[in-house]
Amino acid sequence: MAKSTRELIQAVEKADSADGLLEAVEALAEVRSETAIPTLVEVLGFNNPGAAVAAVDGLIYIGEPAVPYLLDNLDDYNYGARAWAIRVFAGVGDPSALDLLLKAASTDFSLSVRRAAARGLGFINWSKLPPKEILPAQTEVLNTLLSVCNDGEWVVRYAAVVGLQALFETFNPHKSYFVKQILEKLKQIIETDPEIAVRARSQMALREFNNLG
Amino acid sequence: MQQEYEPSDSQSLTVEEAIANLLQKEDLGQRYYASWWLGRFRVKDSAAIDALLIALEDEEDRAPDGGYPLRRNAARALGKLGDSRAVAPLIRCLEFQDFYVREAAAQALEMLGDRSCISALLKLLDGGLAAAKQVPGKPHLVQPYEAIIEALGTLGAAEAIEQIKPFVEHHFPKVQYAAARAMYQLTRNSVYGERLVKALQGNDLQLRRSALIDLGAIGYLPAAEAIALTLAENSMKLISLRGLLEYQLQQDSTNVDLSQESIQLMKLMDGLL
Known part of the structure; x- marks a missing residue:
């Protein structure tokens, strides 16, 4: 049976390796659910480029609903996370x-x-x-x-x-x-x-x- | 391959200062930086070439492993500056004891494109696959095979085909790729291009990047879709596709208009921005 979005979010939170995180983020990104937005945004700050790319793709799929949350949670001090956020904005338009x-x-x-x-x-x-x-x-x-x-x-x-x-x-x-x-x-x-x-x-x-x- | 020295606090120099820094003997750090700087900023003054040729014979700057950092940097810079006076000195570097000086010299000779170095490069392949072993306690092989083979391919050294071919089976993947790349350049046989396409599917990101660079360098058009789908950064894929596009545009050059192939390549690139 397909996993619920909640289970997929938990899998991202529990991931204990870079590869595990990447897989969990990819799975979460694929469901294109708005409830995944906060978790995907959090991943942008993890300093894991593979997972960040997957999270960016997931947020672009979700599109406009992701933008206000991302704007409110832009981390001015984490340069990497900001850079990924810009890519989401560029993708959503x-x-x-x-x-x-x-x-x-x-x-x-x-x-x-x-x-x-x-x-x-x-x-x-x-x-x-x-x-x-x-x-x-x-x-x-x-x-x-x-x-x-x-x-x-x-x-x-x-x-x-x-x-x-x-x-x-x-x-x-x-x-x-x-x-x-x-x-x-x-x-x-x-x-x-x-x-x-x-x-x-x-x-x-x-x-x-x-x-x- | 060694990382090129690229200081983060980019110090601003004038050409005269850089040359003076390279020629002085007191501050080794300044000399090392100046040798990089002259290459990076493509300073083609005759005085810069003179200073770099002197640096290529330096004995002062020694690394803990016995290597010659200044010579390595000087060789790299000379490769970028396109002055044929560097060819003979760089050929002599191919016999020097420091592996990284030989590697930098082979890469520089590739960039200079002067075919007079071919026999010296070929000599380093003597002994073939059997001799191409790792140096005990070092991460590298006895010779900089990647650089040598890539240079022979770029220089169009058809006489090297028989000697390069066995290296497609070398146990270092990057040497295999270098050999496939050169063999494709020298024979245009798609077997070698496909070998690199297959490498895009490998498990190691570094190796996938390496194959992306090689495919870009040979402009192997059938790889376009596979490049776009490779698990690697878009920046790397764009550079690779640019290589294909440049090759295709050369083929197009007789036509005034863009070919369908070029347009397809650019559409793939657009999707990676």
């Missing part, structure tokens, strides 16, 4: 974490956090914002992504291009201004980025735009 994502994309110390945040900025669920807040927020996202295109790490620039493409594809009341800025940036990257993978990704984004007309 809830605008209540927008400020954290904007800051993380441009200033976080870890390149994998900047990478996740840059991508996540392109996939914000704008319909959750009051209509008059959408344009200022999108403008801020646009400006941040344009500047993240100059990050020192290729993979962060790559993620920023993915973010820009996604931003382009979302609804926007002032589309023409955004389009112009994004297209100019992509063309500039194709001309000047030192990394061929980043140039190719920009080319792919440009192709998608042309297909969309």
